Amino acid sequence: MRRTHDARIALLDEDQQTRDMLREYLEGQGMHVVPVANGTELRQLVSQEPIDAVILDVMARGEDSLGLxxxxxxxxxxxxVMLLSAVASDIDRIVGLELGADDYLAKPFNPRELLARLRVVLRRGNAATARAAATPVLTFAGWVLDPTFYVVRDAAGRDVDLTSGEFKLLHALAVHAGQVVSREALLRLVHGDEAEAFDRAIDVAVSRLRAKLVRHGGGALIRTVRGEGYLFAARI
Incomplete structure (x- = not known):
């Protein structure tokens, strides 16, 4: 269970002033901040210690932050993961969210806003974990979707390599199989009630998800309903 009051936060940001400011501010709010110098340290930290959330600078020098x-x-x-970036263009935000970020905040920012968003991310993670634990494994057209372990297998039994964002999107559509789900509803289902309406982000996410499903013979699973949204066509 991810905590909001004494959460352990990993922080990778190339700017020393930003690191110091965030560490002082968040620790003043009861959180514990663990700064890391690079992607290697972040990977090691997340794999070996309990970390409740990650704050990641998209522009960290010498790092492929989006690849990470x-x-x-x-x-x-x-x-x-919450992304920080000095670049606030729509396309950067779309790419970040599609690759699995849970929130995206442009620099410069008010630390109070970051704290509020971080608490939302932590609460959302807790709610998603609880829902996943209570949700049964879904089967459709020979496929298996396990929300507890974030596993998807195609009809041939092969694992389908999805990001966490793609998995959440597929799961949101599958649990509403046979129903048209609007872009706004999908955004809320994937990113929470606090998500801002951003149709293009969902369109890009569905397009990338479809491309992966096609490679596994699942090209017909998701249909576009023009002007309405998307429909999961397989029977659960």
Whole structure:
């Protein structure tokens, strides 16, 4: 269970001033901040110690931060990730969310806003964990989707390599099989009630998810209903 009052937060940010400010502020709110110098240290920390959330600077010098984000998102049990970036374009935000980020905050930012968003991410993670534990394994067209272990297998029994965001999207559609789900509803199901409406992010996410499903013979699983949203076509 991810805590909100005494959470352990891993922090990778290339700017010393930002690191010091965040550490002082968040620890003043009862959290414990663990700064790391690079992606290697972050991977090691997350794999060996209990970490409740990660704050990751997209522009960290010498790091492929988005590649690191994707790598982490593909690992079961990875803590939620909040991205920080000096670039606030729509496309950067879309890519970050699609690769598995749980939130995206542009620099400069008010530390009080970051704290509020971080608490939401932690609460959302707790709620998602509870829902997954209470949700049965789903089977459809010979496929298996296990929400507890974030595992998807195709009809041939092969694992389907999805990011955490793609898994959440597929699960959200599958549990509403036979129903048209709007883009706004999908955004809330994947990113929580506090998510801002951003249709293009969902379109990009569905497109990438479909491409992976096609490679496993599942191209017909998700249908687009023009002007309405998306429909999971297989029977559960």
């Amino acid at each position: 984000l994707r790598e982490m998102a593909e690992q079961p049990g990875t803590p939620p």
